[in-house]
Amino acid sequence: MNRTDDFEIFIVTSPGLESVLCAEAEEKGFREPAAVKGGVTVRGGWPEVWRANLELRGAGRVLARIGEFRAFHLAQLDKRARKLAWGDFLRPDVPFRVEASCKASRIYHQGAAAQRIEKAIRETLGAPVSPEADICIKARIEDDLCTISLDTSGDSLHKRGHKEAVAKAPMRETLAALFLRQCGFDGTAPVLDPMCGSGTFVIEAAEIAAGLKPGRSRHFAFEQLATFDKKAWQRLREKKSPAKPDRAAPAIRFYGSDRDAGAIEMSRANAERAGVTALTEFRRHAISDLVAPDGLPGLVIVNPPYGTRIGDKKPLYALYQSLGQTLLTRFVGWRVGLITTDASLANATGLPFAPPVGPVSHGGLRVSLFLTAPLEPAVS
Structure with missing residues (x-):
């Protein structure tokens, strides 16, 4: 399998409920589910990303891990970000934005890190940057290791598309x-x-x-990615649950x-x-x-x-x-x-x-x- 067929998928949930979501992912047939801090990891390709968004009731959002590299300073972050095959994932006509977090790393300025990655994508792919974009790239820099993920969900997955009216202090x-x-x-x-x-x-x-x-009943950010297959997605949506x-x-x-x-x-x-x-x-x-x-x-x-x-x-x-x-x-x-x-x-x-x-x-x-x-x- 190549990188776009088999990668780590991180499924976010409320801290303290990771093992419960892991049991759901296992029951739904996802491969190699493992409970980790803040969520569950599984392995698969884009159809598994789509299915996680569609079927997992306990998932808050679904992140596709698309790259990982060491970066000790901003110039190195810029250079290595340019080597990722952004065109395999992003469309040049769809706006994007970048969110960065830094922990225990020599790169400590989150805003500067996000700007460097935005610039690298814009100059290599030509896609426009917009703070309101549905497509969000998340960069986590921890112990000088930069992990790049695509947020494939868009709106949080608790927004099923059915609840227009909410009571005070609602349960997600x-x-x-x-x-x-x-x-x-x-x-x-x-x-x-x-x-x-x-x-x-x-x-x-x-x-x-x-x-x-x-x-x-809802749309997802992954529908605007270069990896999206409309016909395959339609088949998945129409497949009946056993x-x-x-x-x-x-x-x-x-x-x-x-x-x-x-x-x-x-x-x-x-x-x-x-x-x-x-x-x-x-x-x-x-x-x-x-x-x-x-x-x-x-x-x-x-x-x-x-x-x-x-x-x-x-x-x-x-x-x-x-x-x-x-x-x-x-x-x-x-x-x-x-x-x-x-x-x-x-x-x-x-x-x-x-x-x-x-x-x-x-x-x-x-x-x-x-x-x-x-x-x-x-x-x-």
Whole structure:
């Protein structure tokens, strides 16, 4: 294989969730998946780059590693950057931009490093530089080793193209998908979110159950690269995801509730755009009115207010206590996954949580996943 057929692909995720994304990449058949700091590496060519963007629910963005060299000063960086075969990757008619980071290296000025690489590409390829360009080349200079990557995603991959309306403090789709995976969800059991906000957990769960590809409705930066094959990409997009043979027939549904009427309206609109209206139900009511749906037990997953984000934490203890009491009395057989910043809030529920998983970064906060086994009937 030549360099354009077999290279390292770096798939970015939230720190703390690398092993979860690695399991997803392995399940989806990517070659040599390995969890590393900040993401997962796999090997492959451009079709694997396209597929990672299209299919991996937990991926934040996908970087194609296209070059690596030592550089001890800016003139050397310029000279060696000019030796890369930019024309194999970039089109001379498409604008680009460069972002550089420097760590423990003799080249320490990130802006100057980016300018040298921009100049090298512009003068060897003729492509225009634009700060608003979708095509971004990332140069990481660490211990004097310069690694050049192409950001093939463009907009962050949590932007599925379905969620126009968002609630306060929203959960990113990529993070929601990885939390669902950590809870053992595989699309074969119902999911309920009693504080659903804009419906992220419910819609992600329904998409997983329906076998829908997360990137099916959006465009990607790689569509503007010289390596892009429109026909091959179309075939990949149209290829059906394999159905799970043990998936129960269409009885499984996904439920969201919230006390805010605006949140329910948002959730329904987002579910409709995602094409999962038939699999989802959203209702307005308080936690105290929550009851388990008919049918087999499944997973309750909830991302309640934390206090650190919405306001003072003290009034939240009563909310968490009410949630826990409702689940313990009405959701026997269901498992519960709760995401919060504070173990004392989780403990206020009275739910029998295992030791928490995490923490991971969510909107600048450190959150952990608290998970139970199937809830058992209360002993009288």
